[in-house]
Amino acid sequence: MKVRKTPLYLTLLGLIAAIFVAYFVTTERISAFDEAIIHAVQGQESPFWTAFAKFCALIGSSIPVIVISIITMLFLYFGLKHREELILFVIVVGGSALLNVVLKGLFTRERPTIHRILEETGYSFPSGHAMAAFSLYGVIVFLLWKHIRPRWGRTILLIIGALIIAMIGISRVYAGVHYPSDVLAGYLVSGSWLAFWIYWYQWYRERRATGK
Template structure:
């Protein structure tokens, strides 16, 4: 796929994510998504067990706090010292920081309270969109993007995508199961982060394309 095609696809994906987030925000504001939220919550919480609860707590733990910091630092060190990719390091940090700022801003705009029924862990702050979901999507999404081209085998790339998707999905489900987020919070978090991630990648790819064009012009 040519670079211009990839840029067009990333831009389209960004716009679709933004539109999807807007649609969910409208449904949340008009309370037309309550039955959907309740159905998904009932599905997961009806399967409650000590083993599943411990597993969900583990997944929610790797979606914030020290685990995220450790994973992020490890990836940044790998990009800087092993791959010597300073521009990719900047992109990585930009995506994560921007996702966090965007999440805080959106929570302040929508002021949605967290679910108040059958909460298995404590959480503070507003509910919409899910910060864990946004953070996980941004972290593992940008990590997959940056590591993709350094993996030559199809099996390795497939494994990278599957692991990244599984972690993002598991972290989101854990927030629903533990009773601290509505499913619409999680879905909106994925879409908001998807918008930010694809928009950032589009800008980055365009910048790299122009840098390459300038370098080719100087060599002529």
């Protein structure tokens, strides 16, 4: 069976979209977009949503991500004996984190100051929480997808993964620590990174299966 090139197409589309977002950010032509969404999201401020934003900030922060990553890697290595999937997981999650550091150092965008609910340090673009969420939960969804046969099970898996990723991103805007364009760029970059390595993972698996 020939390896599908859909992940490569998604990689290309994601990179092109991320470049456009970066261009609009660096030329300051995305302010209206950012401000409109910030006001809409922060206009829903309430004690419940503030507590929820803090919870999302927690599960998307470094320590929980590291803990979840370690548990996943141990399960892949010792539980399922899936060495190749372990390598894919490490490349996607670790590479995404390093890529975020490089991009933040390259763009050096300051964080928004409109209304801060939480305090964060460091640069804003692209969102580290958004990138970490997309790479971590995205690759977990991909790895679990292959082991879930019923359509309803896969549907639930996709919904849960999408909700976690979306809520972490939205919570960053709500908390006032990121512009919406930071989150959007984080999704696009991390999504492209994930799709790129999914393609090569499938290519390697197919090549090994056919003995080529």
